[in-house]
Every structure is written in C-alpha cells, then in structure tokens.
Amino acid sequence: QVQLVETGGGLVQAGDSLTLSCAASNGAFSNYAVGWFRQSPGKEREFVGAIYWSTSSTLYADSVKGRFTISRDATENTVFLQMATLKPEDTAVYHCAARLGTPFSSEYTYPYWGLGTLVTVSS
Numbered sequence: 001q002v003q004l005v006e007t008g009g010g011l012v013q014a015g016d017s018l019t020l021s022c023a024a025s026n027g028a029f030s031n032y033a034v035g036w037f038r039q040s041p042g043k044e045r046e047f048v049g050a051i052y053w054s055t056s057s058t059l060y061a062d063s064v065k066g067r068f069t070i071s072r073d074a075t076e077n078t079v080f081l082q083m084a085t086l087k088p089e090d091t092a093v094y095h096c097a098a099r100l101g102t103p104f105s106s107e108y109t110y111p112y113w114g115l116g117t118l119v120t121v122s123s
Contacts, residue, residue, distance in 0.1 A: 002027055002098045002112040009094065009117030012086055020081040020117060022096030029053040029072070033103035034079040035110055036070065038092035038119075048094070050103030051079060059103045064090075086121045093118050 008020040022034060035050035049060040051070045058070050069082040079096060094117055097110035104110075 002032065004096050004098060004112060004114035006094065006096050006114045006117040009119045011120045011122065014087055014121055014123050016086050016121070017082070017084045018086060018119060019083065020094055020119070022079040022081070022114060024077050024098070028077055029079065029098065032098045032100055034072075035097045035099070035103060036081045036094060037097060037107055038094045040092040045095070045107055047105040047107065048081070050105070052103050057103070059105065061105070083119070086119075088121045088123045091119060091121045
C-alpha cells in the first residue's frame with residue numbers, strides 16, 4: 001500500500017510560483033501513475049495533472065496547461081507539481097494520488113491519496 005505525503009503549500013500572491021511535493025513514505029512509485037487533484041471550497045475535486053513514473057509521460061487539465069509542470073525525482077522518490085503564474089482561482093487544497101498503471105484524469109481510478117496541502121493565492 002502506498003502512503004503519500006504532500007508538502008509545499010502556502011500563501012502566495014497572484015503571478016507567483018510555487019512547487020508542491022508528493023513523497024511516497026513507504027515504497028517506490030515504480031509502475032504507478034501519480035496524479036494531482038485540487039478542491040476549492042464549495043467545489044468538486046478536479047484533476048490537475050498526472051505523471052506516469054516509468055516513462056515520465058504527463059497529462060494535464062486544460063485549465064493549467066502551460067502554467068503547471070509535473071516532474072519526478074527518482075532519487076528522492078518524489079513527484080513535483082511546479083505551478084507558475086498562479087491565479088486566485090488556483091486556490092485550493094491540492095492532493096496527490098497514486099494508481100498502478102498509466103495516468104487517468106478520473107479521481108475514482110486512484111486508490112491511494114495524501115491528505116493534501118493548502119495553496120492560497122491572493123489577488
């Protein structure tokens with residue numbers, strides 16, 4: 001079973017950049033896809049992007065394409081979500097999640113979840 005821990009959230013201003021990390025605390029991400037999801041108050045959780053560990057291939061939601069980048073570091077067994085040109089509407093709790101196999105945008109295909117880290121973007 002994969003246990004995930006997100007770090008890196010905080011309060012930033014619009015236009016700033018921020019990088020979130022997702023670490024597997026009890027194993028490696030081999031053969032897993034790691035996805036990032038976010039949930040704003042009063043809204044449903046939405047897909048942000050995902051990476052397939054084995055190939056580093058990525059998938060992004062249209063709302064963040066060109067601003068957010070997902071990468072991985074095999075030595076640290078960590079996946080990163082680099083967020084640039086942040087907007088107030090990016091304010092949310094960001095979760096990482098893992099599933100065996102290739103990335104999917106549906107949250108229901110990810111059985112393993114972290115508790116999330118809050119990102120607040122002020123205008």
